[in-house]
Amino acid sequence: MTKEIPKEIAPFIQKYVQLLHSNMPEDTILGIYLYGSISLGAYQTEKSDIDYICILKREMTKHEINKLKSLHSALKANPLLKRLDGIYVAKNSIGKSNEHLEPYPYCSEGKIKIGYWDINGVTWWLLKHHGIKLYGVQINELNIHVNWTDITDYMKYNMNHYWLKKSKQQWLFLTDEMVEFGVLTICRIICTLEYKEILAKKDAVERVMNIVPQQWHPLLKEGLRIRNYPNTPSLYQSRFKRAKDCTTFILFVHDLCRKKYFQSFSEQQPTI
Numbered sequence: 668m669t670k671e672i673p674k675e676i677a678p679f680i681q682k683y684v685q686l687l688h689s690n691m692p693e694d695t696i697l698g699i700y701l702y703g704s705i706s707l708g709a710y711q712t713e714k715s716d717i718d719y720i721c722i723l724k725r726e727m728t729k730h731e732i733n734k735l736k737s738l739h740s741a742l743k744a745n746p747l748l749k750r751l752d753g754i755y756v757a758k759n760s761i762g763k764s765n766e767h768l769e770p771y772p773y774c775s776e777g778k779i780k781i782g783y784w785d786i787n788g789v790t791w792w793l794l795k796h797h798g799i800k801l802y803g804v805q806i807n808e809l810n811i812h813v814n815w816t817d818i819t820d821y822m823k824y825n826m827n828h829y830w831l832k833k834s835k836q837q838w839l840f841l842t843d844e845m846v847e848f849g850v851l852t853i854c855r856i857i858c859t860l861e862y863k864e865i866l867a868k869k870d871a872v873e874r875v876m877n878i879v880p881q882q883w884h885p886l887l888k889e890g891l892r893i894r895n896y897p898n899t900p901s902l903y904q905s906r907f908k909r910a911k912d913c914t915t916f917i918l919f920v921h922d923l924c925r926k927k928y929f930q931s932f933s934e935q936q937p938t939i
Contacts, residue, residue: 671799672701673710676717679747684801686738687721691731697722697758698803702790706797709867714894719753719774719801720794722809726757732772736779748777754784762791762812764821788817793865815863819928822856826924834917840910843893849913850890853920860928869894883919886912 672680684699703718704710727735735755742748753774760768765783773784795811830853839845851868857878858864858871866874872887879887889902889909903909 671708672705673712675712676710676747676750679745680717680801683742683751686742687735688802690734690738694724695727695731696803697724698806698809699801700794700806701799701801702793702797703752704867706793706799707865707867709869711894715750716752717747717750719751720790720798721753721755722761722803723755723757727755727772732779732781735772739774739777739779743777751777752784754786754790756786758809760786761809764788764817787821788813789821789865792818818859818865822859823924823929825856826921830917831921834914834921837910837914840913841906843897846909846913847890847893849917850887851894853917854887854890856924857920860924879919879923883912883916886916 680701687699688696699719699721701717701719704715705717709715739748739751751774755772755774756768760771764787768783768786770782771784772779772781774780775784791811791813794806794809795813798806800806830849833839833849840849851872854875855866855868855871857875858866861878862874869891872891876884876887885902886909892899892902901909903912
């Protein structure tokens with residue numbers, strides 16, 4: 668296996684790839700690749716998913732999808748199966764986002780489903796620049812075309828729709844999980860727009876400390892605490908105060924992005 672893959676999950680990934688290859692016809696799989704936290708060198712044993720992309724030479728038949736489901740059932744005794752999050756798309760789908768695709772097979776927490784998963788400009792950018800080949804053709808042979816505008820448009824949509832909606836649901840942020848997810852994801856959005864680079868979430872939070880006013884530093888440190896040391900005491904005495912800070916932070920970042928980044932999105936960015 669590739670040296671970037673953590674030792675504790677390498678045998679499972681190798682077994683999965685072997686089973687997938689041996690159970691599918693030769694004209695099915697073009698390549699299998701890792702992306703996400705593993706490819707960014709930020710995999711955490713207790714937290715991170717195993718994100719992968721399987722590029723197909725053609726669409727899978729119903730029979731092949733059923734075989735794929737059976738393969739996953741055969742692995743259910745391994746707890747790492749629930750960490751698998753992946754997509755199976757044909758080579759003519761490379762570079763496309765969900766809105767331009769028909770429903771496709773995907774894996775969520777180890778189970779195969781048909782529908783839409785996480786395919787957008789960020790997905791293809793990470794695969795192109797940080798992906799790890801497990802099987803098949805080299806990543807540069809996939810000819811992935813992704814514009815930086817695809818990334819910024821996705822970030823803009825996230826802030827203007829998903830996160831703005833969450834800012835009106837303060838109760839969501841009473842849980843550690845949502846505080847961590849919100850703080851770290853929003854910091855990654857800021858860093859992506861500021862540095863034109865997609866960073867591991869931990870690295871993004873540390874960089875954002877230099878961008879946002881100091882009043883937000885306790886919340887950022889709380890997000891990192893939950894991520895890295897979940898069993899330690901909270902930096903907040905009140906969960907309600909923490910939840911309010913989260914929603915207020917979202918509104919602050921939304922306004923920051925609108926003023927500093929989103930106005931320039933109409934300018935054409937180079938292909939990367």
